[in-house]
Amino acid sequence: MDHPWETLPAWCYNNRNFFQTERDRIFLRTWQLAGHVSELNEPGDYIRFDLLDQTVIVMRGQDGEIRAFHNICRHRAYRLLDGHSGHCDRLVRCLYHGWSYDFSGKLIGVPNESTFENFDRAEFGLKPVEMDMFLGLIFIRFLPGGPSLAEELAPLREPLGHYRIEQMKPFGPHSVTPIEADWKVAVENNSEAYHVPIGHPGLQRIYGASYSLEILGNGTSRGGGQLQEPTAKSTWSERHYMKLLPEVDHLPEERRRAWLYYSTFPNLAFDIYPDQIDFFQIIPVAPGKCYARARAYALEDNRREMRVARWLNLRINMQVGKEDVGLVEGTQAGLASLGYGTGHLSRKEARIKLFQDEVRRRIPAALLREPPDAFTASPVAETV
């Protein structure tokens, strides 16, 4: 790496060994958002969160406590629960041989238990996973160690605290969008607005001129701007959104007409609007492949103009989302070209630099323009 604003080299975006290292040093060791507390109302309600080869369930117990467990049976590892979310009656039963667990993870039923020698049920409860909450959002971490969730997200507590996220309810479905690009390309695209004037003419009309960014600490940052007056080029949705968006009294003045984007390392962002919020989480699948997981949440508000503004917001941002998938997939395709090695970032892309510096800190091989030997060896070829 010759210059502090040089991008990650292209080889890091499509290399099997690098991807495996990201799993080990980034994804298993960082807090990952699993869902929101409003998705677990009753004992037995659960949400499932999968990341690469790991699967976790977060469940509300009979005692009201929320706990997270590896979503696998302790007998022979069959996956216990399917779907993104659901409800279990009375117990969690494995559909292979019928072992059953209570909602606190205790093993309570083993068919033909007397056929197991030297067997102690107490040793075979569901394996817990580290879990913590932040403003009603539930996070898990696969491997312990590193900062607590409260420390990690401390810079977001004040700015996000205004929105009453704990009291929100899901608004719209849980969405999953497959993307033919490496997870880092998707995260990076989501971290800068340098592309907005060209890539998103609609967003440019909405707040483009007022965009600013801020690095907040612990790998968190903010971008965003204030809603502008409609122009002659504004679409019907943009014009009506700006006109109808009602006052949200509990927000400070400067946030009542602000569209803001907060990011945390490695793969989570929050889109924060006066009328609703959503999370946007990029889940790696393979080198050069990922998907975006997103869900919107909102407070109860039956004002007609609020209902319409929320719908218009979804409509405007659905268009932005489509534009972004095209940009991200086009970038991934370009990263494979022999004509590209590294690029150079603008100060307008400072949030990408923050992200890439953290990737380089965790995986120093990313400082090298060519993959080192350890990353070029093909694990498949070696074993043949």
Ligand code: FES
């Ligand atoms: S793997 Fe679950 S009961 Fe056998």
Ligand SMILES: [Fe+2]
């Ligand atoms: Fe974009």
